Amino acid sequence: MKIVKEALAGTLESSDLLVKVMPLPADRVEVVIKSEVMHQFGEQIRKVVSQTLQQLGLLSGQIVIEDKGALDCAIRARVQAAILRGASVEQLDWSKLS
Amino acid sequence: MKLRRSMLFLPGANAAMLSTAFVFKPDSIMFDLEDAVSLREKDAARLLVFHALQNPVYQDLETVVRINPLNTPFGLADLEAVVRAGVDIVRLPKTDSAADVHELETEVERIERACGRQLGSTKLMAAIESASGVVNALSIAMSSKRMIGIALAGFDYVMDMQTERGDGTELFYARCAVLHAARVAGIDAFDVVYSDVNDEEGFLKEVELIKKLGFNGKSLINPRQIELLHNAYAPTEEDVDYARRVVAAAEKAERDGLGVIALNGKMIDAPIVNHAKRVLQKAQASGVRK
Numbered sequence: 001m002k003i004v005k006e007a008l009a010g011t012l013e014s015s016d017l018l019v020k021v022m023p024l025p026a027d028r029v030e031v032v033i034k035s036e037v038m039h040q041f042g043e044q045i046r047k048v049v050s051q052t053l054q055q056l057g058l059l060s061g062q063i064v065i066e067d068k069g070a071l072d073c074a075i076r077a078r079v080q081a082a083i084l085r086g087a088s089v090e091q092l093d094w095s096k097l098s
Numbered sequence: 099m100k101l102r103r104s105m106l107f108l109p110g111a112n113a114a115m116l117s118t119a120f121v122f123k124p125d126s127i128m129f130d131l132e133d134a135v136s137l138r139e140k141d142a143a144r145l146l147v148f149h150a151l152q153n154p155v156y157q158d159l160e161t162v163v164r165i166n167p168l169n170t171p172f173g174l175a176d177l178e179a180v181v182r183a184g185v186d187i188v189r190l191p192k193t194d195s196a197a198d199v200h201e202l203e204t205e206v207e208r209i210e211r212a213c214g215r216q217l218g219s220t221k222l223m224a225a226i227e228s229a230s231g232v233v234n235a236l237s238i239a240m241s242s243k244r245m246i247g248i249a250l251a252g253f254d255y256v257m258d259m260q261t262e263r264g265d266g267t268e269l270f271y272a273r274c275a276v277l278h279a280a281r282v283a284g285i286d287a288f289d290v291v292y293s294d295v296n297d298e299e300g301f302l303k304e305v306e307l308i309k310k311l312g313f314n315g316k317s318l319i320n321p322r323q324i325e326l327l328h329n330a331y332a333p334t335e336e337d338v339d340y341a342r343r344v345v346a347a348a349e350k351a352e353r354d355g356l357g358v359i360a361l362n363g364k365m366i367d368a369p370i371v372n373h374a375k376r377v378l379q380k381a382q383a384s385g386v387r388k
Contacts, residue, residue, distance in 0.1 A: 009142050015114035073149035074113040081142040092175070094182045095213065097145070098152065 001087045002027075003061025009081035010074075017067040019078045021086035027060045029053060035067035048072045052079045055096055061086060099376060101125050101383050102247065102286050103315035103331045104324045105162060109134035110143035116150045120159055122321040128162040131176045132191050140172045144179050151183035162223070164189040168201055177202075181209040181220050187246060192254065193224035195234045196241035203242050223247040223288075227254035232272045239283035249317060250276045252290030266307060277312055286314040295320040305330045332387040333377045341374035341381075348374075 003023045010018045017035075024030065031053070035045055045067060052075070053063070063079070070078070080097060106124035108115050110131045119127060129150065135143040151161055163185050165176035180188060190202050199222065206220050222244040226232055232255070239248050250272055252263060261268045269290065280287035289308040292301045305327055308316060316327060333341070343361055348371045351359040359366040 010113065013114055015117045017113075070113060071117045071153065073153040074117060074146065077142070077145040077149045078113070081145050084141070092178075094148070094178055097148065098183075 001056055001058050001083070001089065003058075003083065003086040004088055005086055007082050007085035009085060010078035012066060012068060014068050015070055015074070017065055017070045017075060017078050019082035020064045021082045022062045022064075023086075024060050024062050029058055029060065030062040032062075032064045033067065034065065035069075037067070037069050044072070045075060048075045049079055052076050053083075056080065056083055058083060058087075099379050100160070101315075101380065102160075102288070103384075104318050104327050105249075105288060105315060106318045106321060106324065107134070107164075107291070110147045110163075111135045111139045113146060116146055119321070120155045122324055123159070124318065124321075124324050125315065126160040126162050126187070127156070128164055128189060128317070130164045131172070132164050132166050140166070144172075144176055148179040148183045151180065151185055160186050162187040162189050164191055164225070167192050168198075168205070174205065177205055178209055181206055181215065182213045184215070185220065187221045187223055189223050189225055189249070191225045191251070192227050192231075193238055193248075194228055194230040196237040199224055199238060199241040199245070203244060206244070218244060220244065221246045223249060223286075225249045225251045226272070226276055227251040228258045229255075231255075232275045235275050235279035236282060239279040239285055245283065245285050247286035247288055247314070248276055248280050249288035250290050251317075255290075266304065273308070273311060273313075280314075281312070287312070289313045289316040291317045291319050292323070293319060295322060298326060302326060302330060328384045329388055331380065332384045333381050335386050337377050338381045338386055341377035344371060344374035345378065 003021045006022050008020050010016050012018050031049060033045060033049065035042060102125050104124040105126045105128050107128050107130050108119050110129045129147045131143055131147060147163060150156060163180040165188060166172035168174060190198060193199065202222060207217060210217050210220060222242055223246055224238050226235060226248055239245060252269060255272055256262055256268050277287045292304050294300060301323060309331060318324060344366055347361040347366060348359050
């Protein structure tokens, strides 16, 4: 899966996160994470984001995340929504999204 | 007996509310993918609800999802997501006939087989929002073994009836029809939302009415209404005291091998004993009325 267009998902409200994805010219994935709770939960956030990208099989794209203290379930959902929008995927395999 | 006094609506696209609503402890929590979600957020809301349903904080609460109607581009995708995520109950909006439930049931069963979920474990409820739905309430209520309840949805219903929300007169027939259908089918009945969250007096007046009619509970749009509703549905100390004596008398009659139960010289039959047991369950769940 590759990001083919810019896309957004989420909000900057408390307990949510905003995820922006952009295409990259090469087959590589860049992830930038900013979080209000990076000091306490940075490792866990990176782990959830990494797992989510692996599940989707993302090969190319830049992911910029601004977290406002979201739960893991919201992080998974927002990252998936932004990537699926940016990759123009409409038919989902739900068994690979849990 | 599962108490379903309060069914709290949560907009499916709101991450903050989905992350915190479990603390309010309604009897059932209902993630809304339909009217509360704009068209451009349908995909993101579906993913949020899919993951929220699998979050451990919701494992001890009964979860309901209001999907979009199956005749929209979103309904079937909603169903795929929530059945796979383990939702307890799917709420079908705008149910006009038993055929609507049969169509839903066919799809639910297909998804349960595909994902390995136990067949029949996804329960259903129908929201009745039109004159057709009210007229067909009984066949809707009896349309599937998966049905746990039917709910009246007031806004669309009064629009269909060419009237508007008022003192409740406009809902009188629909409330009675839905309630009778639920009782014949042996399932639960839920009343409409009360949208003015700042009008506690009006809310409690409506709760008193629907409680007297016999509704199991009410759809809610604000967590502040939960405690008010639970307290209004809680039995009084006198109710609890009488119920304890009825149940004790029934247990004694059973121990003594007596077919007839008597309390203070009056005969008590099975419906009274069952009612007393429900009173004690309600008291255990919510305490006595304050």
